[in-house]
Amino acid sequence: xxxxxxxxxxxxxxxxxxxxxxxxxxxxxxxxxxxxxxxxxxxxxxxxxxxxxxxxxxxxxxxxxxxxxxxxxxxxxxxxxxxxxxxxxxxxxxxxxxxxxxxxxxxxxxxxxxxxxxxxxxxxxxxxxxxxxxxxxxxxxxxxxxxxxxxxxxxxxxxxxxxxxxxxxxxxxxxxxxxxxxxxxxxxxxxxxxxxxxxxxxxxxxxxxxxxxxxxxxxxxxxxxxxxxxxxxxxxxxxxxxxxxxxxxxxxxxxxxxxxxxxxxxxxxxxxxxxxxxxxxxxxxxxxxxxxxxxxxxxxxxxxxxxxxxxxx
Amino acid sequence: xxxxxxxxxxxxxxxxxxxxxxxxxxxxxxxxxxxxxxxxxxxxxxxxxxxxxxxxxxxxxxxxxxxxxxxxxxxxxxxxxxxxxxxxxxxxxxxxxxxxxxxxxxxxxxxxxxxxxxxxxxxxxxxxxxxxxxxxxxxxxxxxxxxxxxxxxxxxxxxxxxxxxxxxxxxxxxxxxxxxxxxxxxxxxxxxxxxxxxxxxxxxxxxxxxxxxxxxxxxxxxxxxxxxxxxxxxxxxxxxxxxxxxxxxxxxxxxxxxxxxxxxxxxxxxxxxxxxxxxxxxxxxxxxxxxxxxxxxxxxxxxxxxxxxxxxxxxxxxxxxxxxxxxxxxxxxxxxxxxxxxxxxxxxxxxxxxxxxxxxxxxxxxxxxx
Numbered sequence: 057x058x059x060x061x062x063x064x065x066x067x068x069x070x071x072x073x074x075x076x077x078x079x080x081x082x083x084x085x086x087x088x089x090x091x092x093x094x095x096x097x098x099x100x101x102x103x104x105x106x107x108x109x110x111x112x113x114x115x116x117x118x119x120x121x122x123x124x125x126x127x128x129x130x131x132x133x134x135x136x137x138x139x140x141x142x143x144x145x146x147x148x149x150x151x152x153x154x155x156x157x158x159x160x161x162x163x164x165x166x167x168x169x170x171x172x173x174x175x176x177x178x179x180x181x182x183x184x185x186x187x188x189x190x191x192x193x194x195x196x197x198x199x200x201x202x203x204x205x206x207x208x209x210x211x212x213x214x215x216x217x218x219x220x221x222x223x224x225x226x227x228x229x230x231x232x233x234x235x236x237x238x239x240x241x242x243x244x245x246x247x248x249x250x251x252x253x254x255x256x257x258x259x260x261x262x263x264x265x266x267x268x269x270x271x272x273x274x275x276x277x278x279x280x281x282x283x284x285x286x287x288x289x290x291x292x293x294x295x296x297x298x299x300x301x302x303x304x305x306x307x308x309x310x311x312x313x314x315x316x317x318x319x320x321x322x323x324x325x326x327x328x329x330x331x332x333x334x335x336x337x338x339x340x341x342x343x344x345x346x347x348x349x350x351x352x353x354x355x356x357x358x359x360x361x362x363x364x365x366x367x368x369x
Numbered sequence: 370x371x372x373x374x375x376x377x378x379x380x381x382x383x384x385x386x387x388x389x390x391x392x393x394x395x396x397x398x399x400x401x402x403x404x405x406x407x408x409x410x411x412x413x414x415x416x417x418x419x420x421x422x423x424x425x426x427x428x429x430x431x432x433x434x435x436x437x438x439x440x441x442x443x444x445x446x447x448x449x450x451x452x453x454x455x456x457x458x459x460x461x462x463x464x465x466x467x468x469x470x471x472x473x474x475x476x477x478x479x480x481x482x483x484x485x486x487x488x489x490x491x492x493x494x495x496x497x498x499x500x501x502x503x504x505x506x507x508x509x510x511x512x513x514x515x516x517x518x519x520x521x522x523x524x525x526x527x528x529x530x531x532x533x534x535x536x537x538x539x540x541x542x543x544x545x546x547x548x549x550x551x552x553x554x555x556x557x558x559x560x561x562x563x564x565x566x567x568x569x570x571x572x573x574x575x576x577x578x579x580x581x582x583x584x585x586x587x588x589x590x591x592x593x594x595x596x597x598x599x600x601x602x603x604x605x606x607x608x609x610x611x612x613x614x615x616x617x618x619x620x621x622x623x624x625x626x627x628x629x630x631x632x633x634x635x636x637x638x639x640x641x642x643x644x645x646x647x648x649x650x651x652x653x654x655x656x657x658x659x660x661x662x663x664x665x666x667x668x669x670x671x672x673x674x675x676x677x678x679x680x681x682x683x684x685x686x687x688x689x690x691x692x693x694x695x696x697x698x699x700x701x702x703x704x705x706x707x708x709x710x711x712x713x714x715x716x717x718x719x720x721x722x723x724x725x726x727x728x729x730x731x732x733x734x735x736x737x738x739x
Contacts, residue, residue: 092646094604097639115604132567134602152566152602174631191630192669216668217630234630234664260681262633277634278680302635302684319635319688344639360639 081355081366083339088118088125088362098358100138101349102146109351110146111358112138117148129165130156141180141200149175155188157203168203172196179221179229187229189218195231210245213238220264224272232261237274255288256281257301265306267314275303280316291330298323299332307348309355317345322357340364421690422730422739423660425467426460427700428511430480430496431489432674433472433521439666439673441703441714450493452712454503459707461507463727464734468504469512469558469594469622469697473497473544475521481547485540486518497548504553512558512594513548515541515580527561528576538583545587556592556619557584565599569612573597581617594620596659596697601632605643613651620655621648622697627677627685628661629669634681638688645692658693660685662722663704676704676718679725 088095094114102110109120110128112135119128134151141147146158147168154172156165174191181187184200194216197206214235223229229240236250236259250259256276263275274281279292279301292301300320307315314325321334322345334343342359349356355366431445432438448456460468473480478489481497493499497513504511518540519526519533527533541557548554559580563573577595584591600623603609623644625637632640641658648656662682666673686696703715705723733739 092643093606094643219633258678258680260634277684304635319638360642 080369082369084365084367085339085341086363086365088113096362097360098347098363099135100347101356101358101363102138102140103349103351104140105144110138111363112148129158136175137178139178139180142184147178147186149178149188151175169196169198169205171205176218177220179223181223181229182227187221189221189231191217194218195221208240209243211240212246212248214248214250214259219262222264222266222272224266225270230264230272232264232274234261235259237261237264255290257290257292262303263305265308267308268312273306273314275306275316277302279303297330297332299334304344304346305348307350309350310353315348315350315355317348317357319344321345322348419691420687420738421693421696422464422733423686423698423726424695425465425469425697426702427471427697428468428500428702429471429700431475432703433475436671437674438703440675440716444714446489446491448491448493448496448712450499453493453496453499455710455712456702457500457503457507457509459710459712460701461509462707464730465509465701467510467512467555467695467697469596470514471560472517472521473514473540475517483540483543485536485543501548501551501553505551509553510555511553512556513544513554514558514560515544516560524561524563528563528572541583541587549588556594558594563595563597565597566602567604568609569616574612574615578617592619594618594622596622596624598624598626600624600626600637600644601640603640603644605647609647610651613647613653616654618654620657622657622659624659624699625661625685625689627681628663628699634684635688637685638692641689641692655694656692657695657697658689660689660696660698662698662700673716674703675716676722679722679729682726683729
């Protein structure tokens with residue numbers, strides 16, 4: 057009788073596995089302000105080398121100091137992206153007002169380059185060059201120290217709206233647009249992948265990420281594509297348990313899990329299977345997961361209504 | 370949840386075998402359902418109910434920019450009265466109930482017989498009369514434009530210049546006299562696109578309120594609409610609520626700005642969610658969407674408008690539907706064409722977009738989603 061009970065209980069535990077898996081993380085939700093505000097609309101989360109945390113919001117930049125949030129400038133700006141370069145300098149890309157650099161001496165924000173206005177993304181490469189994707193002006197490359205514009209030879213991209221830029225392990229630069237993904241083989245030339253010559257499900261590319269296994273992840277409006285050693289793999293709601301096909305952002309944690317933010321929650325891929333967390337099955341603060349940052353042993357999910365922090369149990 | 374699990378297992382342990390097995394079976398089934406299947410089913414059902422079909426469109430007799438209107442600007446002057454009427458019927462057949470006329474004049478010429486400016490040389494002598502007459506028959510409601518009586522690219526001048534203002538007022542009187550009897554003349558549209566940055570500026574407030582004052586003098590029952598851009602820049606806060614309270618307008622159809630690439634399909638919803646909250650708080654103007662169903666053939670604003678992929682449009686619809694009363698599109702003419710239409714105007718792909726949307730719309734009707 058006891059054996060039978062144990063068997064049945066084991067069976068129930070198996071059935072319960074997905075729920076138990078969700079308890080793998082301890083959730084903590086954080087708001088910049090306790091009201092519906094563009095300050096809780098999180099576009100970027102970055103950490104300095106000393107662990108200092110900055111958050112880009114739809115109403116300025118905020119810093120977490122001594123257990124409290126405080127404004128760190130650009131209050132009247134719409135922050136699209138935040139990055140920290142190799143020298144720990146903080147750069148902010150805004151909607152409408154261009155790109156700013158935070159002064160290390162007095163903490164003020166200075167306009168870096170007036171050639172860009174509506175910044176979609178900033179990528180800092182190994183040579184410290186800044187690759188800036190603009191909404192209308194295409195790709196602008198600046199020297200990381202002098203901030204002067206750099207000429208890029210033999211580069212041809214899909215269109216003038218650049219949504220994301222990354223560099224792969226070979227130093228090739230991947231550039232996302234609404235006309236597919238262009239790969240720039242430095243000083244050699246470039247090639248554009250789109251629906252007509254690749255597995256890409258749409259030409260509307262929203263985000264790019266290169267993981268530690270040298271895979272290039274491409275987030276689109278219609279699913280997630282992984283490019284690895286000349287092989288393409290498409291993940292969507294039909295062939296994987298993704299919570300949505302609309303991909304906002306991609307990141308990787310210290311264990312090599314891939315995290316994918318969508319308009320309907322966040323998905324984790326451990327290399328074999330997908331698990332999703334959204335408001336229906338977790339404590340996620342909001343289903344629009346717009347930015348993901350893995351820092352130390354915590355995953356920070358920036359949503360349109362606050363931050364969810366996932367700590368491993 | 371974990372606490373619940375522990376107690377539950379504890380209770381099971383002390384049951385007799387028959388009750389134990391029966392309870393385990395029932396609970397396991399319910400757990401399976403509740404974990405994934407039920408959650409997904411509820412979510413899907415809620416989402417479907419929230420999706421709204423396209424209820425109307427902008428409409429024009431000529432596109433303001435020849436570069437953007439590359440595929441239809443050369444065709445429209447040759448449209449006969451029957452072709453204009455056919456266009457209205459097409460839109461009615463696909464479920465459209467509201468049309469917003471972009472302009473009654475442009476570049477110093479009018480699209481109707483007027484005493485104020487010379488008329489465009491069109492095959493149809495009065496296209497405005499043709500479309501309003503057909504709309505009467507189809508039960509379509511028109512928001513009739515009160516502009517452009519100056520250079521439509523110079524919005525500031527259009528909104529502030531006294532001479533243009535006087536001409537606009539005379540035109541509203543003339544249009545109300547000539548066409549006000551049409552049942553389809555539902556209200557006015559003020560087409561000077563007032564761009565929003567953070568909030569509604571004072572210039573827009575005075576311009577819109579002045580237009581509404583004239584509109585209500587002429588047609589007390591008119592329902593009036595504006596369609597600002599800059600949607601993603603709005604600070605949906607108490608300051609915006611105060612501005613909305615002061616703004617004398619019945620409907621604000623915010624541009625979703627996906628076509629002009631200021632935002633992406635799947636992102637605009639959050640801006641509309643914030644706007645929906647402040648509109649409810651203000652309790653005055655209704656919130657509608659002005660959803661862009663186009664892309665650009667080349668650079669934004671400098672090249673031809675072309676139909677967007679329907680997958681993108683479907684995402685746009687799902688995105689804004691929960692937060693707006695109605696969805697209008699920019700626009701049917703030039704970007705959608707019924708197969709075999711006698712009034713073809715636009716890009717060849719416009720037929721594919723029509724078919725894709727029509728299929729989706731009919732499925733919705735069949736499934737009683739709207």
